Amino acid sequence: MIAEYGQLALTFAFCISLALAVVPLYGSFKGNQIALELGNPLAYALFFLTAFSFWALSYAFWANDFTVVYVASNSNSLLPWYYRLTAVWGGHEGSMLLWLLVLAGWTAAVALFSRSLPLQFQGRILGVMGLIAVGFYAFVLFMSNPFMLSLPYFPVDGRDLNPLLQDFGMIIHPPMLYMGYVGFAVSFAFAIAALMGGKFDSTWARWARPWTLAAWMFLTLGIMLGSWWAYAELGWGGWWFWDPVENASFMPWLVGTALIHSLAVTEKRGTFKSWTVLLAIGAFSLSLLGAFLVRSGVLVSVHSFAADPDRGLYLLAFLLVVVGGSLLLYAIRMNSVRSQARYELFSREVLLWGNNIFLLTATLVVLLGTLFPLVHKELGLGSISIGEPFFNQLFYYLVIPFSLLLGLGPWVRWKQQQVQPLLKPMSLVAIATLILALGTMAATQSIQANLALLGLLLGAWVGSSAIFELLQRLQQFGSIKQGLTKLNASHFGMTLAHIGFAVLVVGVAMTKTYSVETQVRMKAGDQVELAGYQFKLVEVYDLKGPNYSGEAAELDVSYQGDYVTHLHAEKRFYTVQRSVMTEAAVHARLSRDLYVALGESLSEDSWALSLYVKPFVRWIWLGGLLMSLGGLIALCDKRYRRRSTSVEQKDTADA
């Protein structure tokens, strides 16, 4: 019965989204105050109805209501309760409902936190959010309804959740990712609202900045969790596979990163205006493109949902309307915009322009790599596949100049920078870079001229530059202590995010260069040595879980005779889905991971095992974490709140 209420709430929410798409926009063009003021309550209503609907589906999972087709195909009565709840977004229909919940959440947040914006502008933002919502609600309601019932002949038990998704990473990975994807809808709505208004100053950029930062922060976190999940759960020992779906999340991230930087230029200097709008449209368009690629079956991927050409067709039509429409509006409106600001060749504007160029080139590389096989085949040129070497090679060439610029960027002033004053601090940074990079290398490996050294140098350059710049900035307030309280949060956030990038680069380069792995056949009592670590297989025994059976291996690891740790690796056979899953054992330290995956049983008493030693692999996720933490700190900047209150005061004064 609860499921029917959920369906009802979803239908009402769809009606509300129709109203939200029409009423505030009507108000903004006709100057109708009442219509404009209806925007906020409509946004709240949309959120509450969607939240109720989401709760209803969650309840159906909780209560094992197998009359709901979606529950029956993605859950099982033996599934532990926490996985039953996360199974809500384990399939196409439920994940779309989560998408709606996130969209409605962002819409309500815009209504709640932007009350200080001019009512007309706010109405347009909510209207654009409403238009997007109509498309997605219709899609869920008519083409992928999670509340479909199989009455009167319903199954006694469910088909169980895909074992890959029975993992902690899966609990939080999709919500974070969707928060990011859909969050860019807000930046998009700000840009479109500005385009509708036609009057282009930098105010929209100032208002859009915190929203973009928030979306970017979630997306960073989501991608990082996805990478961690792949590492821990898939048992492949890798952390990024250039899978089409990973690429689909990486493209909006790259454009979003460019957008954050470009927004700063537009806000502070009133230039790059048309560029910033294009990026705001681009970030959300790529999120939509990602949704299309994942859910239409156009590309093959481990992540794809079941392919359905009708759904694909709908999403493509939606993509055409939203992206095509906004790009057309952009082309028509942007004709009249002129940037007045002047800047010299060596200035922060130009360096940030360089940042944008590299980030967009990277996006293009990923886009081409992902879609080229499709285009190639549709042109009748036959099938090709583009894999890791292509991406790795191109990113290798992109990261070097990008990191060099990144180390320099924060030091350079707006408008114009003289070279002379930078010579001393930059040479200090260069010296620190050499010491740090060579020192780290000497401490962990032997010194060699290789990819790892390059990565360490780039990382140390970006990192030490960020720290020195922060110290120098703090000292400008008199003393570092005073500076700590006075310097704005954005600056701390930026520094932290840049350090995060440095950490990530070091992690990638070290892992790529120094990871070692071996596939071995072992019996209980056997010992294998890898990179100085002795792995001893103590025993393998049978395992019985709630919805799986399997085998577990116990290993003792020692380093040059000293006991390091005990590892427990599992191989599970999920009885309902009839699939085998590897639960890798990982012993994590900042300087290296020990990773063991239990493979096939080769004979009565021997097993195949995969052993890995991966130096610095933690740094990859640590870097991602620092980046999103940087985003969070920047969000706390008082400016974003102070500005809005001053606008509010002005508004009331006007009234």
Add this chain to the structure above:
Amino acid sequence: MRKLAFFIPFVLFIGLSVFLFSGLFSDPMERESSVLNKPLPAFTLPDLQQPDNLWTAEKLKGKPYLLNVWGTWCVTCNAELAYLTELREQGVMIVGLYYQQPSDAAFGEVFNLAALQQEVALKLEQQGDPYQWNILDKDRTLIFDLGVTGAPETFLIDAKGIIRYHHIGDINPQVWQQKLAAAYQSLEE
């Protein structure tokens, strides 16, 4: 000029959507084989049962035939043996290309030709023998050149030694009727 520049993103996007649209109606799993309409790659490989007899691409010319990649270790290959034998009885010439899996010395495996010959003979006796000959590709060189992704795979090769069709997966009555029969008959004529 400047005005037109702002239309570039729109035009690029529309161009991209055309491909996305056509992509919706083709199966991404379906790959066009890269060896199609090309001659069989050059090779010199021994016969499985008479290793002194060496087969080359040249020797096989003269009559259209099916080149069937298989192995006794491959469950699906064993399943299709019965139907392939039926095809042989209807007069279709089938040549086996034996897919030998790599022997891993670390796991104590050694390649033993006599044992393999015995195993193959036994298997064909039990399940039916569709093969005119079996070519042994011990180091999987020809299999690599043909772009084989797994067993079973079947190539339809015409009298001049040109590859006309590449089928991935097993051959059953339905696959034969829908995909291969017509092509084979047209080559026969």
